[in-house]
Amino acid sequence: MRELSGIHGVKIATRIPGPGSRARRLFVADPVSVLHARVVRGSGGGPDKTILRSMRHASTTGYAMGAAYMRHDRDADFDAIRSQAQRWRCPLFEVRDRGPLDPGCFTEALRLCRAHDVRIWHGHDYKSNLIGLALRRWHAMKLVTTVHGWTWDTRRTRLYHHVDNLCLRHYDEVITVSRRLLDHCRDHGVAHERLSLVTNAIDPVEFRRRGAVDTEFPRQVRSSDALAIGVVGRLSIEKGADRALELLSGLLHRGERVNLHLVGDGPEATVLRSRSEALGIADKVHFHGWHRDARPFYESVDVLLLPSRTEGSPNAVLEAMAMEVPVAATDVGSVRELLDDGRCGVVLGNTDDTDGWMDAILSLTRDVERRGRFARAGRRRVLDHYSFDRRMHRVYDVYDRVAPELAVAREPLRRAA
Structure with a gap:
């Protein structure tokens, strides 16, 4: 076993799972204010860049964050997610996902929420949104989701889209990354006062021209x-x-x-x-x-x-x-x-x-x-x-609204920042 440094002094223990074990990378039992949850295949995409980069901002906000990724054991490309998580010092959970109806995802997610006293579940797709709704019956927490968009190219993805529309109506706050998605959510029954528009963003220091690159x-x-x-x-x-x-x-x-x-x-x-x-x-x-x-x-x-x-x-x-x-x-x-x-x-x-x-x-x-x-x-x-700092402050405002008790606790850090 080896340990990687995480935010707020949290350690991430890495181990090879034994029989019946579902998680490959686990926090020690430190509180996690916000747990991002996502289903991923392969090396991920744009939402994963945003999720994993968000963690480096957390140390000055009072929000201890982590990310729970549901992925298949045979997905060899998941190393790309691990690499990004390590680079951005993101505490990472890996939850074995054997398919759309795998009950083990719920069991493991519930164990994680209870072990780390998760206060805000932040979903990023239909399955994490559905699991979040189910978990709230067994673990008291607020539900936030970010709508990144959908695809409709197969019967299965159209079904997922329908399930997600049903879930969104019951979330405490729904963040959309474009006005079109915001209008879609409102048209499908999400109350206007629970909708926020927070577009994606970029770190202009990280992404800037450096001249000739010798590679x-x-x-x-x-x-x-x-x-x-x-x-x-x-x-x-x-x-x-x-x-x-x-x-x-x-x-x-x-x-x-x-x-x-x-x-x-x-x-x-x-x-x-x-x-x-x-x-x-x-x-x-x-x-x-x-x-x-x-x-x-x-x-x-x-x-x-x-x-x-x-x-x-x-x-x-x-x-x-x-x-x-x-x-x-x-x-x-x-x-x-x-x-x-x-x-x-x-x-x-x-x-x-x-x-x-x-x-x-x-x-x-x-x-x-x-x-x-x-x-x-x-x-x-x-x-x-579209700077990343600007985006993250808008996300923290959402967290403050849904969990005002956390906002009060982090006020000294806000003033210091």
């Missing part, structure tokens, strides 16, 4: 003098990387000298490779896989493309803006708000007909001065409106 990653991107369009995200249907391939094909047919670079992995990787070969553009498409740190990639591309079919508040757009990369993104989630209605980047129609994007994209690829204006405007917008 193999950017050299792969800049190995050609063709313009580099980058896509950062999970290779799944809702992220729309197939749209990026169709767009690239159209640009090449117009004689543009451009390459497409994809950073991420996921279930559609093989399909996308096959599609690039079928379009005859495989030599112009570069699959870089998942990278823990994409900042060198942002420093190397000329344009960040977000071709998503659905989003909440996309971290890739915020990261690119902070890194002074001009952005072209579909009008999903909070994209229009992030890009200030097109003043800080190009807003594309949310359509599979990428021919409709062509003029807007060409206005970037052919105009270096316009790219520069968008790059500078994006950085300024992040600094003014």
Whole structure:
């Protein structure tokens, strides 16, 4: 067994589970004011960046936080979550999840809540929201959730979406990351006074240009003098990387000298490779896989493309803006708000007909001065409106409302900060 340092002096004990053991990484029995809960597959996504980064702010707030992740034993890619948790000093629970109806998730979550006197359960998806509702009958605590968005591409995900809508009505506070999601929740029965809009955010100190980066990653991107369009995200249907391939094909047919670079992995990787070969553009498409740190990639591309079919508040757009990369993104989630209605980047129609994007994209690829204006405007917008500190204070305000007794206890720390 080894121990890792956590916030507030909490130690995280790591051990290999024995027979019947469900948790692989556990707190010692210290109080946890807020327990973030999430179901995850693979290396995670944008919500996990936000959850795990939140922990480093907790030491000055009076809120002791931890994160409980429900994941399958055979998920070898979960190491990426562990690595991020260690980097951000996030106390991490791992709860074995054998499927949607696994009762063991409830049993383990109840044990954790009781052992650490959890006061606020903060769910992040349909299953953690459902478990939170069930737990409250057995352990008194407040319920908060963040709605990051949904997908509807299968019958199962549509069912999950319906279950989540039912759960949200019973939560003490529902945080949404875009106005569209806020309107959706209100339309599905969540009381207006229990809704808050807190968009995702970025640390502008962590995400800033540092000049030339001497690593193999950017050299792969800049190995050609063709313009580099980058896509950062999970290779799944809702992220729309197939749209990026169709767009690239159209640009090449117009004689543009451009390459497409994809950073991420996921279930559609093989399909996308096959599609690039079928379009005859495989030599112009570069699959870089998942990278823990994409900042060198942002420093190397000329344009960040977000071709998503659905989003909440996309971290890739915020990261690119902070890194002074001009952005072209579909009008999903909070994209229009992030890009200030097109003043800080190009807003594309949310359509599979990428021919409709062509003029807007060409206005970037052919105009270096316009790219520069968008790059500078994006950085300024992040600094003014989307810093991570600003976001976290809004989240703490939510916690203060649902658990005023905790707000009173942390007031001395607030004044000191």
